Amino acid sequence: MIAFATGSEPETTPEQRFERLLELPPSAKLVYRVLEQEEGPLTQGQIRRHALLPARTTRDALTKLEDDGLVEEEMYVPDARKRLYLPRPVSVPEDAELTA
Helix, strand or coil: CCCCCCCCCCCCHHHHHHHHHHHHCCHHHHHHHHHCCCCCEEEEHHHHHHHHHCCHHHHHHHHHHHHCCCEEECCCCCCCCECHHHCCCCCCCCCCCCCC
């Protein structure tokens, strides 16, 4: 059987994205938090400086966030080799139990 990627993923709800975020490693959660707290999109370098993470860890975290549909990627117009990242909204389900 051959499967082809269509490029269109089924839309997820903010609650589903929250559940996905909970399953990710701490570095990905930190990168998401940095994106969430900043005004506007950030490049990978900007995220790295805000999160105080190594380049490889930041890149890996962004890949995981993208794979789970938690961030959006846009072209960075001043330098087409770079990308801008924006968080997709998540919401905590009312029945969710949050532990520290």
